[in-house]
Amino acid sequence: MNRSGSDRQTLIIGAGLAGLSAAYHLKTSYALFEKDSEIGGMARSAQKDGYIFDYDGHLLHFRNEYAFNLVSELLNGNMAPHKRNSWIYSKGAFTRYPFQANFYGLPKSVVKDCLMGLIKARIPSVPPLNSNGNFENWIMKT
Incomplete structure (x- = not known):
């Protein structure tokens, strides 16, 4: 006990x-x-x-x-x-650690890819309009 x-x-x-x-x-x-x-x-x-x-x-x-x-x-x-004083070498640039919070110095295309990946991970995927049968159902699910 x-x-x-x-x-x-x-x-x-x-x-x-x-x-x-x-x-x-x-x-x-x-x-x-x-x-x-x-x-x-x-x-x-x-x-x-x-x-x-x-x-x-x-x-x-x-x-x-x-x-x-x-x-x-x-x-x-x-x-x-x-x-702490850590850096990551990537794509020809030194970036402070943690990488996820520091995109400074990285090529714009890499920064864009990282940010788009973050947005995709945070926002639920939107179903295609035709999968729900009507516009009202589609709006409610998005």
Whole structure:
């Protein structure tokens, strides 16, 4: 039985950062399952021949001060903070990362293709007029 008086338990699948954070912050009992033999997911480290290797190639980018402070505290300050300064080289131009938010310097045709793809992804497709039988139905579906 958990703290709320029921037999229900929260199931957390994966002991990466998200799963560990859920377990850390839950106010009820939980069961945590991880497929690997160690916890931490892509944020864990391994030691070999006196060297420490970090699995996380994407690093940790915190937008939330609480999250940064919590991780720093849990790691006993064993972090090397730095400002993100990433670029992508594409179509003869360097573009800031994340690419989706920065089209500066790209050829106009690439910018147009990207924006049209975004619009198509956000707007549901309009059915052809003849598929609904009449104009009123077509207007209602679009």
